[in-house]
Amino acid sequence: MTARRYIISGAVKRYGDVTILNGIDATISVEGITAIVGPSGAGKSTLLRMMAFLEGCDAGSILLEDGSVQYRVGDAPWPAVTCVFQKQFLWPHLTLRQNIDLPMRDIGTVDRGNRLSALISEFGMDSFVDRYPNQVSGGQAQRAALARALGVDPSVLLLDEIHTGLDFENQELVNNRLRTLADSGVSIVVVSHSLNFVESFADRIVLIKDVQVNVYPDGTPLTKIPYFGKMRGVE
């Protein structure tokens, strides 16, 4: 598996008077599944957007090292690095089918028709794929957004609270799919509030809290991470 990691050097990020990141230095290996956790408003989604190179730092830098290739802000590494947002951002004038198909069509995906059918079938979207985004439930839109991202064969898939709106069955479906993807070499980075997901599927945990980022070594049990320890009453 190719070494793939984000290198964050002295990163500062502010929104007005609010500091999100304060001079962060961190190296985040993103092989397998990486979970970004932390309290609401800590800056998890901001960090994810920076990892997608949609936002730069106010000071310092963030780069993605993928073997011998390096990406920085301005390099536009999409769709090799792609993102599924918390609110999906499906294009409202296109049906879900068109939403999934358009990126594949534009990048010239080989055997597009079959890929599209496979994605629709895999995520159980046959009954609603020809509806518009506002005509489906949050969970259905979430599955379509994930299918849209998978259609472009990313190397790094950044997911912001992907479990929002998904029922247990579909959470299981998505989690298993993410595991399969990760095993096939796709780097998955997930901002998540799902304790079950973090515990059962994440290979490593990145905690963002109090304007600091802590990267825990692979396999660190949750009980050894103060944030989770406190939640479970473990000192």
Added chain:
Amino acid sequence: MSDALAVLWEYRATFASGFGVTISLLGVAMVIGTILGALLAMMARWEPLGLLRDLLNGLAFVSTAIPALVILFWVHYPAQALLDVRLSGFFSATITLVGLNALAVCRIILDQAESFPKQFLIAARVSGLRRSTILRRIYAPILLRAIVPRWIDQQVFILHCTLLASFISVEEIFRVAQRVNATVYEPVTIYTAMGLLYLALGGSALRASALLRRRFVRDWSER
């Protein structure tokens, strides 16, 4: 109603001529005003200092605050005297309506472009869409859907403004009706007839607008 139709039929050639002038004014103002407005909006979006946008905002403010009739009179009389040119009433009316429509269309496009939901463009970028595809398949269709309803209302407003050209002796439908009335002195019949003509014209515009709305505007409200 039958009297009105009878008058319309008797003076059909005169009414047809006035109707033609009204349609010409509307058509020119609509087509050139829309194209000019769209070009101005694009230039204002691309001009980095925002000077053109400020200028257009200022002009749009002035043109909205001052009644169209005052602007029309100003273009037809003092402006021509100041510039030492002689223009026909039709040309003055055309310039005025094109200008008003261009400024309004420009404002509509700029407003919608400024409030465009950027998240759809971000989703397009991370999905790897090319710039041309983003423009053609994401930006333009979403923007167009937001613009169309206000653009239609603006064109109906311009249709009503064509009536003002009668004040500078342009032989459009309202002035024709006044002249016919001066001959036969049947105001109820004449103005009913004129109302019917406007109904036909405005009704067609509204019908077209309904079709456009159905074609371009869909309820995107989240459930």
